[in-house]
Amino acid sequence: MNSTNKAAKKKKFDKTAFAFIAPAFLLFTLFIIVPTVSSVYYSFTSWDGISPNVKFIGLANYKEIFTSDRFGNAMKNTIILTVFISIFENSIALALALIVDNVRWGKNFFRSAFYIPVLISGIVSGFIWKIMYNYNFGTFNAVLDNLGLEAWKQDWLGNSALTLIMIGVVLIWKGAGYYMIIYLASLQSVSQDLIEAAQIDGASPWQRFKSITVPLISGAFTINFTLSLINGLKVFDQINVMTDGGPGFTSETLVYLLYKVGFNEGRQGFGTAVGIMLLFIIIVLNTIQQKFLRSREVQM
């Protein structure tokens, strides 16, 4: 080890840095890390959330996770909802970004129009769509009536084959604008010279898109796809207001299961164990994203 390195290490405690960082460090540790670490502990207990004595029950919660039908069902619902949202949110967001980038008039207006649903709270968006989906008085069935397509009328949220998809539609509507902004930024970073050069060389619009735009926005794609998967895992408000996990358990996702067992059934120990599984999935997804991003950087 050389001397400068040693000197840097031996450098005395940096009081200024400490003073600047301490408040944030303290709050972050106290209100995120401490409860996270204690949730690891609670996941091994049968804590009910109220009583002061917490009983350690070993791996029982995790055993239940891997054997109970209810967890399996919630896992299945979460995967369906999350994958559905991520695929459509990204395709639609990319399409919207391309449209906004190429439309001749009103670029700013359209960008705002597609972004506006992002501003609306989960609860409010859930309520608006719940009413639009309503069997007797909703927009969807009214439009079908007017088009003479009565046969297609549905109890959109009550039909258990459709519930998750219908919730997914709300989330895609609310989220696509966010990812559009990210795609748009990366589209606009594509150098105009490159595109003109290809144009001069006689590349068709599709060839230009495929060979120039796609490789250059693939970083944004990886980020957006991971973000939408993680956000899909965390969906709560819309389910709460639209279906409360029903009908039956058809729209009960991991987060919703966690909430229900924790607050309605007094099993917060089990609820935290479900939360640990959620964190595990998020860490795996993030790791995959990092790998993807890094492998492409090497190629470039």
Added chain:
Amino acid sequence: MRKAQKKVKPSTFVLFAVTVILAFLFLYPVFFALMSAFKSNGDILKSPISFPKSLYIQNFKDLFAQSDFMTAIIHSLFLTVVSEVLIVFIVPMAAYGIERRQSRATALTYTYFLAGMMIPFHLYMFPLFKEMKMLHLFGNMAGPIVSYIAGSIAFGTLLYCSFLKGIPLEIEEAAMIDGCTPFQTFWKVTFPLLGPCTGSMVILNGLGIWNDYLMPYLVLPSGKAKTITVEIAGFVGQYTARWDIVFAGTVISIVPALIIFCMFQKYFVKGITAGAAKG
């Protein structure tokens, strides 16, 4: 020299028409809520897709008469404003400490904060509430506020650190030579230059707090109005037959966010793209 007017290709018109239709579809649910808020309950049920006949404001009168919505509005505003003020005081300082005082300790702190971005709120909420009860932060505004600040640190530090890299050190050095303490240098010299970054962070965080549901629902004392979002969620179960009132509430929730968006659009865009570029 004036360029000859280029002939507009038909495909340009097709694309424009498609865009208009898509924009209509995206905005329709918002229009639907706005229109329904100004229709009587009977009209909402009879003809969900028609325009309101006149400017009908009975829904808003009923909303304030039948519930304590005013308190909910004040609570939402209070939580958003107080949290934001404290966030703007705490987060940029931390980022400054990390970025300008590079050492192994500050690098570790940065990683520690960023790791926090992965932790979902739902995982730690049960132990968090228990901790809040111990610290007497449960059942009052302080609980959500400290939690919002803690939750803003990861993303905020990331945003400010990447922004600070683009600010030349020379200005700060000059201030130091003139006898400013690091604290004065930061607040008087550097912080004003971070305006756009602060704008992005305040706006994106503020929207999250304004729209948040679970935290105020679970932490604020029951039996009284909590926040706008919580009240609306409560109405959905309670006033199953009075959609008009709920729609009036949704408009009160949406309109402030819309106004802020129209005024500060560029900060939304900057914040989202900066977050994605590093996240």
